Amino acid sequence: MPIAPARNPIRTRAAAYARPTNPTHMKFTSRDAHILEAIHAYDGLLADYQIRTLFFSGQSQVKLRLRLLFQQGYLARPSYKKRASLTHMVYWLDTKGAAYVAGLSGATINEFNYVKEPRWSQLDHDIAVNDFRIAVTRACNNMKPFAVEEWIPQSEFYSYADRVEYTDKHGTKAGRTIRPDAYIILRKDEHLFRFLLELDMATESNVRFAREKVLPGVAYLKSEAYKQRFGHNSGRFLVVTTSDRKLRNMKRQAELAAGGAASLFYFATFDAIHPETLLTGNVWVQGGKEEPTALFVPRS
Secondary structure (H helix, E strand, C coil), X not given: CCCCCCCCHHHHHHHHHCCCCCCCCCCCCHXXXXXXXXXXXXXXXXXXXXXXHHHCCCHXXXXXXXXXXXXXXXXXXXXXXXXXXXXXXXXXXXXXXXXXXXXHCCCCHHHCCCCCCCCHHHHHHHHHHHHHHHHHHHHHHHCCCEEEEEEEEHHHHHHCCEEEEEECCCCCEEEEEECCXXXXXXXXXXXXXXXXXXXXXXXXXXXXHHHHHXXXXXXXXXXXXXXXXXCCCCCEEEEEEXXXXXXXXXXXXXXXXXXXXXXXXXXXXXXXXXXXXXXCCCCEEECCCCCCECCCCCCC
């Protein structure tokens, strides 16, 4: 009796993971539309748990819906092999989803600029930026009268970058292109507050922080390019890093390089950032000061 060839379990799982030829029928809902719009708004990428936070209450429900959106061609996701090397499952717009979002503004997919594949080497960083954005959004939703007036993602600064000239501490002239991780405008009552976000994901100390971020950042806030782009020369830098040791190191670099202008930089760790603490909690350490403070001091 012939022996059947052994099945390759990896190949079998990969085949089951791929998009089927005849996908399960689904009714496109308003929540599906909001998911597609959110993925595009969040710089083209969201992790599965972020989509759950934004739109669902249950784990099994979000898995089913995302699987259907993938099978129908609205969303793309990593291959089975690629997924094995990632910390989180991620989704981005596929052709059908991109065409839908493009059509909301009357554009065709050929006119629509969207993320066709994640930056794999920067994936953890890009997910972390979206974590911060979700925390800011939830903080504002929970604490009236705060509101997110505008969020400009990093991709905008890659497409339309500003460049500044400055002098370093040795008196040498230098120039740098400015690409913050996001530019955020928050509204509180009738007042607008501007922030430039920098996430530091490295585990080792960033010895180039002053040269690459602090001095160019201070020059940018004072520049005509910044004023022309945003209408003001006001703003603060929010720097989020991985540990208290790195926070102190980066803060010290800012103070040595920028002097009094280091007060434009506020430092926090990822562990301290939550919707409940982000705006009014004493989780930020301002350049030039030692005691933690809040971005917005609550009224007594």
